[in-house]
Amino acid sequence: MGLIISEHAFAQSPEDGTVISDETIVVTARRIEERLQDVPISVAVVNQDQLTKANIVGADDLAKVVPGLNVESRYSSETNVFSIRGFSQALRTQSSVGTFFAEVVAPRGGAGAFPGGDGAGPGSLFDLQNVQVLKGPQGTLFGRNTTGGDVLLTPKKPTDRFEGYLEGSYGNYSMFRVQGVLNIPLASWARARFGVDRQTRDGFLNNVSGIGPKRFNDVDYTALRGSLVLDLTPELENYTIVSYLNSDHVGSAPQLYRYNPNTSFGRRAQAQVDRLFASGDPYQVEQTLANPRSVTKQFQVINITKWDASDYITVKNILSYASFKQGLRQSVFGFNFPITVVPGIASNFPSPQAFNIKGTYGNDQRSFVEEFQIQGRSSDGKLQYQGGLYYEHSTPGDLTQNASIAVGAICQAGPYEDLSSMRCLWASPVNTVNVNTYTTEFINMAAYAQATYAVTDQLKLTAGARLNYDRTKSTSQGLLYRFLPDAANPTALFVPGTLVGCQVTHAAYADCTVGSDELHTSSTRPTWTLNASYNPTDDVMFYATYSRGYRQGSAAPAAIGAKTSFGPETVDNFEGGVKTSFQGAVPGYFNLAGFYSKLKDAQQLIGLQCTRASCPAGNSATSVFNAGKAHMWGIEFDGSLRPASFFRLDFSGAYLKTRLDSLDVDITPYTANFDNILFPAAVGDPLPLTPKFGGNVSGTFTLPIPENLGKLSVSALYRYSTSFSTAASDTNAAVNAARAALGLPPIPVDNATPVKQLDLNLDWRDIGGQPIDFSIFASNVTKQVTYTLIQPLYGSFGFDLRYLGQPRMFGARLRVRFGDE
Numbered sequence: 001m002g003l004i005i006s007e008h009a010f011a012q013s014p015e016d017g018t019v020i021s022d023e024t025i026v027v028t029a030r031r032i033e034e035r036l037q038d039v040p041i042s043v044a045v046v047n048q049d050q051l052t053k054a055n056i057v058g059a060d061d062l063a064k065v066v067p068g069l070n071v072e073s074r075y076s077s078e079t080n081v082f083s084i085r086g087f088s089q090a091l092r093t094q095s096s097v098g099t100f101f102a103e104v105v106a107p108r109g110g111a112g113a114f115p116g117g118d119g120a121g122p123g124s125l126f127d128l129q130n131v132q133v134l135k136g137p138q139g140t141l142f143g144r145n146t147t148g149g150d151v152l153l154t155p156k157k158p159t160d161r162f163e164g165y166l167e168g169s170y171g172n173y174s175m176f177r178v179q180g181v182l183n184i185p186l187a188s189w190a191r192a193r194f195g196v197d198r199q200t201r202d203g204f205l206n207n208v209s210g211i212g213p214k215r216f217n218d219v220d221y222t223a224l225r226g227s228l229v230l231d232l233t234p235e236l237e238n239y240t241i242v243s244y245l246n247s248d249h250v251g252s253a254p255q256l257y258r259y260n261p262n263t264s265f266g267r268r269a270q271a272q273v274d275r276l277f278a279s280g281d282p283y284q285v286e287q288t289l290a291n292p293r294s295v296t297k298q299f300q301v302i303n304i305t306k307w308d309a310s311d312y313i314t315v316k317n318i319l320s321y322a323s324f325k326q327g328l329r330q331s332v333f334g335f336n337f338p339i340t341v342v343p344g345i346a347s348n349f350p351s352p353q354a355f356n357i358k359g360t361y362g363n364d365q366r367s368f369v370e371e372f373q374i375q376g377r378s379s380d381g382k383l384q385y386q387g388g389l390y391y392e393h394s395t396p397g398d399l400t401q402n403a404s405i406a407v408g409a410i411c412q413a414g415p416y417e418d419l420s421s422m423r424c425l426w427a428s429p430v431n432t433v434n435v436n437t438y439t440t441e442f443i444n445m446a447a448y449a450q451a452t453y454a455v456t457d458q459l460k461l462t463a464g465a466r467l468n469y470d471r472t473k474s475t476s477q478g479l480l481y482r483f484l485p486d487a488a489n490p491t492a493l494f495v496p497g498t499l500v501g502c503q504v505t506h507a508a509y510a511d512c513t514v515g516s517d518e519l520h521t522s523s524t525r526p527t528w529t530l531n532a533s534y535n536p537t538d539d540v541m542f543y544a545t546y547s548r549g550y551r552q553g554s555a556a557p558a559a560i561g562a563k564t565s566f567g568p569e570t571v572d573n574f575e576g577g578v579k580t581s582f583q584g585a586v587p588g589y590f591n592l593a594g595f596y597s598k599l600k601d602a603q604q605l606i607g608l609q610c611t612r613a614s615c616p617a618g619n620s621a622t623s624v625f626n627a628g629k630a631h632m633w634g635i636e637f638d639g640s641l642r643p644a645s646f647f648r649l650d651f652s653g654a655y656l657k658t659r660l661d662s663l664d665v666d667i668t669p670y671t672a673n674f675d676n677i678l679f680p681a682a683v684g685d686p687l688p689l690t691p692k693f694g695g696n697v698s699g700t701f702t703l704p705i706p707e708n709l710g711k712l713s714v715s716a717l718y719r720y721s722t723s724f725s726t727a728a729s730d731t732n733a734a735v736n737a738a739r740a741a742l743g744l745p746p747i748p749v750d751n752a753t754p755v756k757q758l759d760l761n762l763d764w765r766d767i768g769g770q771p772i773d774f775s776i777f778a779s780n781v782t783k784q785v786t787y788t789l790i791q792p793l794y795g796s797f798g799f800d801l802r803y804l805g806q807p808r809m810f811g812a813r814l815r816v817r818f819g820d821e
Contacts, residue, residue: 028103028152029134030450031141031386032375037579040462040533040543042135042593042636044069044652048128048156053715053761055169055777055809057199057219059120062151064719064759064779066133067694068636068654069151073788074803075330075354076251076294077219078121084135085597086632086658087148087571088689090605090680092558092624096551098138098146101153102241102302103371105143107322108394108442109363120151121296123223123245126197127181129154135636136595137549137573139527140464143390143446147549147571147599155241158191158229159183163819171777171811175201175219183819189231197223204807205253208275209286209336211348211413213250216285216292221247235308243300251294253285254334254801258747258794260735266798268337268349273799282785283804286336288348289355290415295327312379318371323397326363328354333793334801339410341425342493346413350424355403357435358417364397365440387449396439406432407797409483412494419481423494426483433481433497438557441516443471450529462531467524468550470568474519476557478506504616505561505673514564519555521565544576551603553626561616561673562608562623569626573597590639597633601626606665607678609796616673620796627665627679630687632658646702653695658687678796682728694721694755710766717759723751727792735795747794750802753786771817778810 025036029043036045044066046056054065059080063071070083081089082097089095099106099120106120125131132152142150164182169175177199185191203215223245230238259273260266276284300322307315333351341347356362373388403419405411408430412423419433450464481497489495502512509515527550533543553567577593604627609620638652660681667674680688698717705712727749736746762776786805794800 027130027132028154029132031103031373032384037541037581040460040531040541040545040577042575042577042595044133044135044638045130046133047130048126051125051128051131052813053763053775053777054717054759055779055811056125058122058125060806062120062125062131064757065696065717067652067696067719067721068135068656069133070689070691070694070724072689073805074252075328076249078247078294078296078326079251079328080121082120082148082151083689084133084148085595085634085656086630086687086690087599088687090603090624091622092554092556092605093566093603094145094552094554096145097148098142098150099153100142100150101243101300102155103304103318104300104302104320104369105392107298107300107324107365107367109324109326109365120153121245122199122219122221122247123197124153126179126223127156127193127195127225129156135593136545136575136597137527137529137547137571139468139549140448140450140466140529140547141386143448143466144444144468144470144525144527144550144552144568147551147569155225155227156181156193157239158193158227160185160191161820163817165815165817167813167815169811169813171201171809173202173204173809175199175809175811191229193225193227195225197221203250205255205283205285205804206281207253207285207287208279209288211288211336212290212292216250216253216287218249220249221245237306239304239306241300241302243298245296245298247294247296249294250292251328251330252803253287253292253331254791254803255285256333256335256799256801258800260747260794260798263798265335265337265349266794269335269799272336283807285334287331287334288336288350288411288413289329289331289353290413291329291417292331293327293329295325297323297325299323313374313376316373316375318369318373320367320369322367322369324363324365324367325361325397327356327361329356330354333797333799335799338413341410345494347410347425347494348413349407350405350409350411352407353404357401357403357419360399360401360437361397362400362402364400365394366397367392367394382454383451385449385451388447390444390446390448392442392444394440394442396441399437400439401435401437403433403435406430406434409433419497422483422496424483424497425493426485426495427493428483431483433483434503435479435481436503436558437477437479438474440472440474440555440557444552445469458535460533462529462533465526465528467526468552469522469524470552471522472520472552472554473516474555474557475513475515476506476519476560477511477513478503478560479512480504503560514557514560516555519557519564521553521555521567523553523568525550525552525568525570539581541579542577543579545573547573547575549573553603554624556624559621559623562621562670563625564623566603566624567601567626569599569601569603571597571599586641586643588639588641591637593636595634595636597631599630599632602628602630602660604628604663604665605680607680608667608670608674609676609678610674611676621674623670625665628663628683629661630659631661632656632687632690646704648700649697650700651695651697653693655693656690657692658690660685660687678731679728681725682730685729686725688726689724691724691752692722694719696720708769710764710768712762712764715761715763717761719755719757719759721755723754725749725751726790731792732795749792750787750790750800752788752790753784753805755784755786755805756782757784758782773813773815773817775813776811777813778808780806780808783808 087096201219203218205216259269448466634656696719
């Protein structure tokens with residue numbers, strides 16, 4: 001299948017399956033168009049043909065075909081976040097892997113309570129030129145929040161030909177997808193391109209609680225894109241892209257699979273765990289939210305104006321406006337503990353929830369980006385340079401609000417849209433609802449420059465630097481509601497919530513609101529890169545790089561009562577590699593890169609608990625601390641061989657070793673509210689979400705059929721990834737100490753499942769000599785059940801949770817092309 005094209009000299013032509021020179025593979029990894037083999041960066045490239053063959057729809061699918069790129073998938077497909085080389089994104093922090101579409105950073109959510117995703121959700125991965133995954137810090141040319149790397153999505157640009165296609169796909173779980181693209185030359189100086197991508201699919205998680213939908217993790221989105229290129233003069237080009245996404249579906253749900261009989265909730269969880277294992281259904285889940293929903297609405301306009309001022313200087317201006325709204329209603333713990341209070345009225349203990357009240361969203365931001373850039377070269381071609389000024393302003397839109405019923409309340413199982421339609425037991429000892437409203441404003445500015453000088457024809461030196469200024473301002477309102485007896489209906493036991501004042505953490509502030517005078521941060525940080533590359537021959541390049549990257553700090557409006565802001569983290573990265581290509585009897589390429597990174601002031605999401613009888617701020621919270629240091633090192637490789645004209649072998653892999661070297665958390669300022677710390681990792685642990693090894697190998701056979709029947713190929717891809725941790729190794733230390741005293745075995749902290757999956761694809765192009773293509777595809781053919789994330793709550797709430805990866809998926813695709821080719 002050739003799913004990875006990384007820094008190499010050969011690639012598969014999307015039309016005929018032949019091997020072509022890498023001179024046709026152009027990347028923008030250094031913000032200019034370059035031949036892939038000339039770029040001294042560890043980068044993987046996947047073109048649209050390969051995305052289509054692999055049935056890649058969103059971020060979680062992309063990780064299947066790029067070893068070393070990992071995705072945390074928890075709430076829904078729109079909130080997935082990338083991880084590269086051990087750099088992941090904790091809740092309430094900014095991304096550590098930047099996602100760019102057409103040279104513009106993806107619009108972000110406010111990160112008040114729940115993540116907004118990285119901009120590579122459903123609808124973004126169609127009609128692309130390619131996806132480029134840059135590994136390692138990219139702070140000089142791409143700015144802050146790229147400590148792990150970048151994912152660059154490059155859409156196909158309008159051409160001067162009338163062309164297009166209409167494509168339909170159908171598969172199991174009632175999957176139906178239709179795509180259409182139309183490219184129109186309007187005039188000799190104007191051309192336009194329009195595309196639509198629409199997909200629906202039933203969920204693969206089976207909800208047996210009897211509450212809410214029967215299936216979770218479905219797909220239902222529509223994406224639209226239009227682009228226009230105007231050649232205003234031979235030297236002046238204006239390129240505009242307009243895109244829109246509407247995704248409205250049922251998100252994921254965790255599976256409760258282990259219980260602690262020594263806790264109250266653990267004993268209640270026993271029946272649910274027993275039902276799971278008695279069912280024999282690995283995809284069975286339960287929950288108590290009657291109307292879960294995940295909705296994302298994104299609109300963006302990008303304008304790129306490029307002026308060739310002379311043969312040696314190009315001036316570029318990049319302008320973007322985007323709005324991003326995301327609503328989430330989901331049972332966070334996924335438990336179903338029914339309780340009978342009044343015969344005939346179904347009631348239960350509601351799980352902690354991500355619940356946006358009707359008319360509000362969990363993320364709602366409007367983003368404006370302006371970047372002015374100059375690119376140039378010397379008359380002799382030895383010096384290439386670029387520099388620019390960057391400005392980004394992200395402001396809150398409408399209300400971002402989350403309502404959370406306290407754990408231990410008892411409520412009716414019916415649907416509700418807001419507090420007036422909630423019905424919970426007023427006589428319960430726990431009868432409160434916290435309603436939190438957040439806003440966050442981001443201002444990011446930078447100046448940067450980078451240059452490459454050819455000392456000789458073989459030796460090139462590159463140096464670049466960027467100065468970043470980043471500022472955040474937030475507000476946080478915390479209202480407290482209680483379920484109180486209804487004077488108008490005194491016999492009613494289940495009543496709506498009533499506003500009674502401020503949450504304890506907000507009680508000292510007017511209108512229960514903490515303002516931006518307290519919730520703000522600002523920082524100024526430099527980033528840089530130094531690089532040397534040497535080509536002893538045209539087919540071999542050695543390179544070495546030292547770079548500095550950083551991830552900005554932020555205010556934390558969801559952590560009132562705990563740490564309300566955190567600072568930047570920085571990384572120093574040392575990397576070396578070699579890129580080779582070769583001809584002869586078995587042409588191909590092989591590339592190898594090694595790296596070592598040191599992370600300091602690491603942003604860690606720390607759990608805080610109060611174990612005392614009186615807990616003014618509640619019994620738990622989470623805050624982001626700049627806690628400690630870590631290091632990571634590894635190697636990445638990829639290659640391709642063509643032993644025969646009818647067979648190609650492609651392979652790639654990444655080995656990663658990480659270690660948390662130190663943790664330093666001071667909760668002294670917060671001891672009035674908390675007295676215990678829960679760490680995401682222990683000193684000596686690997687960093688979360690970091691498989692030690694991931695790789696894939698694929699083979700493509702071109703079958704010998706008559707040319708007038710078309711081109712028929714069969715491909716198989718095997719992908720493998722080791723397990724990885726999502727929690728500290730000593731999470732259950734206190735529980736296991738008590739169990740050891742009783743002679744009981746320890747309760748382990750489980751890891752995510754190793755991935756061992758096979759994908760198959762049959763591709764028939766130009767059927768009968770006509771512009772018609774047909775494919776049959778299948779992923780996870782062996783039906784491996786995978787657990788992608790573990791949430792250990794055994795010692796706190798009394799149970800453990802896990803999230804599940806996709807089961808076997810298969811289907812067929814038919815595409816009809818038209819126009820000039």
